[in-house]
Amino acid sequence: MQRQVRIVVPFKLKGAKSRLASVLTPEERRLLAFAMLKDVLDAIFDLGKVTILSRSGLKKEDLGRDVDILESDLELNDALNALIEEQAGQGWQFDIFIVMADLALLNKDVVNGILDAEGDVVLCPGRGGGTNMILIRSPKFRTCYQGLSYPKHLAYAHDLGLNAAFFDSFRAGCDIDEPEDLAEVLLHGPGETKSVLESMGFILSDKGRKCLDRRA
């Protein structure tokens, strides 16, 4: 049986997805960020209490879901670790499950997979050394999101003597940062993000190495 979780989704409201600036306007990037958040919420909804962690200004009506919004001006790790410490102070009634907001390929099967995985800490790597999801079952663990966070999280867990597991998922490993990541959404995306990209004219191309194209 799965243990109860509090699911935390950090969401960057302003200037999100800057590495897509070569192919998307600021308004398109904003639409994309909200579409990805919607897909992530669809995948995690009903599996635990969901909290969106954001700078001030995010409105509930923009989300289409009845979720909590936690406004914080802290740096990401400080904000997340404050939540972990709060949970620890309350006797750890829930595990904490951190899910990045740009996992546009996520679905319920994948989320159930990580919630069923064994380990004091379950780490789901993203491309390039990131950590796209973390399931934390120990009050001792703290996040270290910056740069190559995956090896940092792994080393941190080992230093504490915690049992850290690798959660193996193509869908959850695919965070959407670079233009070529958009092709993955067109190929495998289940929901809103794919529709938004298609409505912007993006199509798959089967010519040469680049598999993303855009209609004029």
Add this chain to the structure above:
Amino acid sequence: MQRQVRIVVPFKLKGAKSRLASVLTPEERRLLAFAMLKDVLDAIFDLGKVTILSRSGLKKEDLGRDVDILESDLELNDALNALIEEQAGQGWQFDIFIVMADLALLNKDVVNGILDAEGDVVLCPGRGGGTNMILIRSPKFRTCYQGLSYPKHLAYAHDLGLNAAFFDSFRAGCDIDEPEDLAEVLLHGPGETKSVLESMGFILSDKGRKCLDRRA
């Protein structure tokens, strides 16, 4: 219980990994290709009869494993589909499991995962629309490796009325084609390929967006 499989690993002997030419010499690319093949063989060994499909010139003693080598000058799909037809002609005593030779993050857990998956055809996508592994349980299926092979394989299975499953794996989804893929091996590689890259001086870098560096 897993059904018996014949495992086919296509291996490109000459001019492999040309997209790594900007960071590796031809001899280094050759060493890398053999290290990856060794890691793939470690992951699949004992799980079925293994056949390496190659142009002429591959020697058994270069592989360090007692596997069959099938030399063929046919184009990849023609060679694979001849094997499928041969198996079909013999009453389909084994399923056919095709595994690409550059899956340097593969391990036995992942391979057992796909062998346990349900479906007439189980497709494991790679980045950019490729198909990194295919488990074929129907004599009707044929491969279509070229360009965006994943959607082609999926459509082909659907057209035949076959039940096609998506196998979700970060490890198996990571084929090593581009320089940035080498960082994934340093981060998550279990075996020989990681050792070979380290011996060539490759290291992880935690500065900026590029996480791969090489000592002078």
